Structures are given as C-alpha cells and as structure tokens.
Amino acid sequence: MGSLAVQLGSFHGAQILNPSTVKKKLKRKSFSFSRVNALYADDGEIAPQSKGDGFSFYGGKYSDERDKTDDWWARGDFMYAYSPQGSSNTVKEPLFGMKLGAQSQISSNEYRWFYVEEGTNNNHTILLLHGLCSQAYSFRHVISILAKDYHVIAVDWLGFGFSDKPLYGNGFNYTTQEYTNALSCLVDRLKSNQISIVAQGHFTPPVVEYISANPFKIVKLIMINPPVSKEHSALPSNLLEFTNLFLGDIFSQDPFKASDGAMSRISYYAITEEDKMVYRKPYLSSGSAGFALKSVIKSFKKELKDSILSVRSLLTSKNWETPIYFIGGLNDRWLNYKSLKTFCEEFQFKLITLDKGGHLLQEDIEIDLANIITGTLIVMYVQVVFQLMLL
Helix, strand or coil: CCCHHHHHHCCCCCCCCCCCCCCCCCCCCCCCCCCCCCCEEECCEEECCCCCCCCCCCCCCCCCCCCHHHHHHHCEEEEECCCCCCCCCCCECCCCCCECCHHHCCCCCCCEEEEEEECCCCCCEEEEECCCCCCHHHHHHHHHHHCCCCEEEEECCCCCCCCCCCCCCCCCCCCHHHHHHHHHHHHHHHCCCCEEEEEEHHHHHHHHHHHHHCCCCEEEEEEECCCCCHHHCCCCHHHHHHHCCCCHHHHHCCHHHHHHHHHHHHCCCCCCHHHHHHHHHHHHHCHHHHHHHHHHHHHHHHHHHHHHHHHHHHHCCCCCCCCEEEEEECCCCCCCHHHHHHHHHHHCCEEEEECCCCCCHHHHCHHHHHHHHHHHHHHHHHHHHHHHHHC
C-alpha cells in the first residue's frame, strides 16, 4: 500500500484510497481495571449475569459458560456523566405499566456510561463513538491497534450497549440536543487537553453540534459514513418497524430483531455468532434496552432531516476550524456512499474510500480502518505544524 501518510498528504479535494483488506490475527495486550463484576449493578446491589429485569421476553443469558461478553467486560469500566433532566420517576414498561426491575431504574444522580480504555494516558487521546444500533464493542479490534501509539477510549452511548438506558420521559428523551449535552459532560470527565474524536454513522450530528459549540476542546474529527445529504434523511426500513404504533414495543423486546436484524444490514461481512451474542446481551438482560432503541429511532426519524441540514451548515461555515476527514464504505447499505462522495467533492473535504467495507467499517475491515485513523491523525498534525511555521 506504500506510505499511508504520503498517500493521504497527496489528496486534493475528495480522493480515493483503496488499502488492502487482508485481516490479520491480532495479539492483544492485557489491561486491568477496577470495576463492578456484574452485568448490571445498582448502588449497594450486585446483579448476577443470569438475572433479568422481570419483563424482557428473553431474561438473562443462555448459559453460565464464559463468553466474549465476559472478556469485553474485563476490558471495561463505568464512568458517570450527565444528570437526568427534569423528573426521574419510577421506570415502568410502556405496554402494561409494570414496574421494571432494579437494573432498569436509574439509581444515580448521573447516568452511567460503559467504556473501554487502553493505551498510555500521556499519549494523544482518541474517543471512539459508535453509530446507531451498534456498541463500543464494534471497535474492539481498532482499540487494540490504536492503543500502541494513542490513549484510546471507546464508550457506549446512553441507550446502547452496557450504558444506562433511561426510559423515554424519565430524564432523557434521546434527542440530538440531549446527546450533544451528554457528550459535553462526558468529554469534560475525560480531563484531557488533546482529544480527537472518531464518530460513526447516525451519531455524527450530535458530535458536530458539540464541536461547533466547543471548537477548542477537540483537536481533530474523523467521521465514518456520516449522514450529510437529503438522500440520507430517511432511516432504513428495518429500523422504522420499531416505530410501529402497535408492534413497535413488541419488536423492540425481541433481541434477535433488535440486534441481529440491524447488524445483518450494516455489516458487509458476516458477524460471527459469538460476536452477535455480545450485541444481543443488553436485550437479553433488560427490557429497557429495547425500549431505549425504539425511543432513539423515533427521535432520529423525526430529527434526522434537520440534523443533516445543521451538519452541512456547520461544516461548511467559515467559522468551523476543527480539521476533518471523512471515511466512507463503498458498500454502505444504510447511508448511500455516492451522496457522501458528492458532498465531499462539492466542499473540498478529504474523503478516504474503503471499497470492501459497508456501514460498520470497524467490524468489516478493522485493520485498514485503524491504519487510516492513524495516518489521518499524522497528516493533520503535520498540517497544523506547517501552518504554525507560516505564522
């Protein structure tokens, strides 16, 4: 492939990079964390992994044998950021008004975010943010590669993975503005002066909104398959099923429909059954996961068109200062690649294309993605230094 930095540095406008897509077996470093040894835990109570919330159609886990979820949890921890807005009442499921179990209740003054942190704290910090219907787990291989040279943090957004999942109307309504505010609190908790963000898919709008309001807190932004055109303003049909007035709540409680149904559409390559089990686990353990998913989809369905217009306006504004790179999967089944390419060409943004990847590039071709992230950060750093020399 040659020198990645040289290839990236030779871009003019929107150029295409087609790196090798050969996957290699990764040797991971082991990291130790001080964490609660439970799938879900409220203050003063340890909830074993086999315990469901009393409502989910599929409570608990399939067996007590160790699986990839246990390994993922061994790499992670919790941080608290962003307080519930307004009243936070007892959480009940919306179908019959039954009180959900302790794991579905918010027991802290701040929401709990699950995150995985690897690398040396003194190095430049990279914050990895997953997209819709995904989890920080999707970056598991990318984390290990980047951690060799960077301080890497991957988090589950509120409502996804193993972070808190407040029920709609109980302190968090899953709007773009709320996610923007929550991200602001999260970044403040990181206490790092040098942070770059890698954001993926439909969760790029709140990231752009946050950086626009806080231009000096984020050094660089890399966006993977973001929605940037009117062709991107409609959510995929398989997600709109969750907004059905009569069946949406039922669909959201089926872990196979809520996780597998989405994952099979956004990954260009087949995901192994072991990895699918990690994505299913939140839906297997708590009814709140499905209800949160439905709330996010309903909110994004309503706001996506306006969010895209805002993103286009902010990124093309003369006031935008944060360096940006775009990475697109040629086979993205959710957000049309040609529309992303047209946008980047029109406004002269850097675009790197991966012709063997789909919407979830961190699952499809994780080694190539990690190398490109590293290369873009190097190029951006060189460009900043050069600009300072000209002053």
